[in-house]
Structure formats: structure tokens, C-alpha cells
Amino acid sequence: MHIEVNRDLDKFKESVVLGLSARQLIYSILALALGSGIVLLVYPYVGLTIAAYIAVPVVAPIALTGFYSYHGMTFVEMMKLKFHFSGKQKELPYESTEDEDELLMMLLQEETESKKKSKKTMADRILDKKQKKGGHNP
Numbered sequence: 001m002h003i004e005v006n007r008d009l010d011k012f013k014e015s016v017v018l019g020l021s022a023r024q025l026i027y028s029i030l031a032l033a034l035g036s037g038i039v040l041l042v043y044p045y046v047g048l049t050i051a052a053y054i055a056v057p058v059v060a061p062i063a064l065t066g067f068y069s070y071h072g073m074t075f076v077e078m079m080k081l082k083f084h085f086s087g088k089q090k091e092l093p094y095e096s097t098e099d100e101d102e103l104l105m106m107l108l109q110e111e112t113e114s115k116k117k118s119k120k121t122m123a124d125r126i127l128d129k130k131q132k133k134g135g136h137n138p
Contacts, residue, residue: 024066024067026066027062027063027065027066030066031059031062031063031066034055034058034059035056035058038051038055038058038059039051039054039055042054042055061075
């Protein structure tokens with residue numbers, strides 16, 4: 001006897017009809033009914049193509065509500081969070097504490113320090129050479 005068990009029990013969805021869950025079935029019927037109603041009402045005035053273009057923006061959010069899921073949130077919950085965080089963000093101003101003059105001063109200071117270090121090392125080298133040759137230290 002072989003019994004199939006879904007390996008990931010968190011993602012298991014019980015299907016009602018044609019592999020759709022109850023939520024997906026309800027929202028797909030609702031989207032189909034509303035979309036076909038809009039197309040049938042508008043078709044005589046603007047034609048089939050334009051009627052379909054008018055129906056899609058109305059039907060898409062309804063279909064997404066039934067089928068879309070992101071990190072366990074439905075489409076409506078996710079959109080609520082997006083609107084909440086997009087409208088209430090504070091502006092984060094940045095003001096530099098270093099202007100051009102300060103940066104130039106820092107560069108000059110680094111140059112003078114590096115020159116001092118290089119002079120010290122040159123003097124140390126000269127003294128080392130004298131000591132190696134047998135000269136005396138002044």
C-alpha cells in the first residue's frame with residue numbers, strides 16, 4: 001500500500017474543484033462573472049478589444065486576491081502594507097560635516113605627515129649606513 005504525503009505540510013492546500021482551493025475558486029468565479037459582465041455591457045459601444053481592456057483592470061485585483069500569496073500574506077494584506085509604508089516614510093536629510101576646505105586641510109595634513117615620516121626614515125637610513133661603515137655617531 002502506498003500513501004502519498006506532501007513533504008512540506010505548511011504549503012499543503014486542500015483542493016475543492018480542479019485543483020483549486022475554496023478561496024481560489026470563489027475569487028475566480030467572481031472575477032469571471034464581473035469581467036464577462038463588463039465586457040457584455042460595454043461591447044456594443046466600444047468593441048470587443050476595448051471592452052476587454054476596460055475589464056482587465058477591474059478583474060486583475062480580484063483574481064490576484066484569490067491566487068497571489070507572498071510570505072503567507074494575501075494580495076490585499078500585502079497592498080495594505082505597501083501603501084502604509086510608502087506614504088508614511090519620513091524624509092532622512094543628510095548634511096555633510098566636511099566641506100571642501102576641510103577636505104583640503106586634511107589632505108595637506110596627510111601630505112606633511114607623510115613627508116615627515118619619509119624624512120625620518122631617510123635620516124635613519126643614513127645613520128645606519130654610517131654605523132655599518134664604522135663611522136662614529138655624532
